[in-house]
Amino acid sequence: LYSFFAALHGxxxxxxxxxxxxxxxxxxxxxxxxxxxxxxxxxxxxxxSWGQDGCYDSCLERFKSEAVIxxxxxxxxxxxxxxxxxxxxxxxxxxxxxxxxxxIPFDTSNRPISSELIVKTLSDLEFTSIKFIDSSPxxxxxxxxxxx
Numbered sequence: 001l002y003s004f005f006a007a008l009h010g011x012x013x014x015x016x017x018x019x020x021x022x023x024x025x026x027x028x029x030x031x032x033x034x035x036x037x038x039x040x041x042x043x044x045x046x047x048x049s050w051g052q053d054g055c056y057d058s059c060l061e062r063f064k065s066e067a068v069i070x071x072x073x074x075x076x077x078x079x080x081x082x083x084x085x086x087x088x089x090x091x092x093x094x095x096x097x098x099x100x101x102x103x104i105p106f107d108t109s110n111r112p113i114s115s116e117l118i119v120k121t122l123s124d125l126e127f128t129s130i131k132f133i134d135s136s137p138x139x140x141x142x143x144x145x146x147x148x
Contacts, residue, residue, distance in 0.1 A: 002069050004030070007037035014063050016042040018076070044077050047090055060093050068095040071102045072140075074118075078107040084114065088121040092145075099127065101143045102135055118143060 003015035007030070017023050017039065026039040042059055050056040070091055077087055092099050099122070103115050119130055127145035135141050 002071055003037055003039070004033070004035065006069075007035040008033075011036075013037040014065075015039040016044075016059070016063075018042065018044055044073065044087070045080050045082055060090055064094050064096060066096050067098040067100070068092070069100045072104060074101060074113060075104040075107045078113050079109060079111050084117055085121045088118055089125060092122060092125050092127070095147070097147055099145050101145075102140060103143050104140050115143070 003013045003026070007013045013036065015026060015037065017026070018041070020041050023039045023041045030037040030039070040059070047058050047060055048054070049058045050062075056062065068091055074084075074087070078084060088101070091101070101118065103113070103118065105113060105115075107113055122130055122143070122145045126147055128148050129146040131144045133142040133144060
């Protein structure tokens with residue numbers, strides 16, 4: 001929905017998901033709505049270069065943009081085969097100016113997720129302005145970070 005909203009307001013958008021079914025459905029909807037919005041399947045836990053011998057770089061390099069929006073994804077990848085700091089660092093590497101992460105306090109296995117670690121990681125990556133915005137349902141909230 002966030003990708004469609006941005007595209008409806010004139011942005012060129014690439015949306016990612018780990019559900020191939022959602023990607024297919026979203027691309028079809030985007031085409032029906034005649035939006036400049038495309039969706040791609042990404043394995044967030046196994047980011048790698050594309051093409052023969054990695055000649056096309058990874059999605060982290062290919063899809064750099066001013067803003068990266070990550071709604072309700074952290075709780076799906078937390079506690080898998082990558083540390084939270086690495087996940088945040090990878091996503092933030094695509095953001096030239098802003099990153100907006102939706103924080104949910106527990107992952108899908110009901111393990112706590114540290115918002116302090118997310119904020120520290122973003123600060124270490126030179127995001128200087130970090131704000132919190134309510135989301136729904138509570139206790140979710142957005143973490144909006146900006147690079148100067």
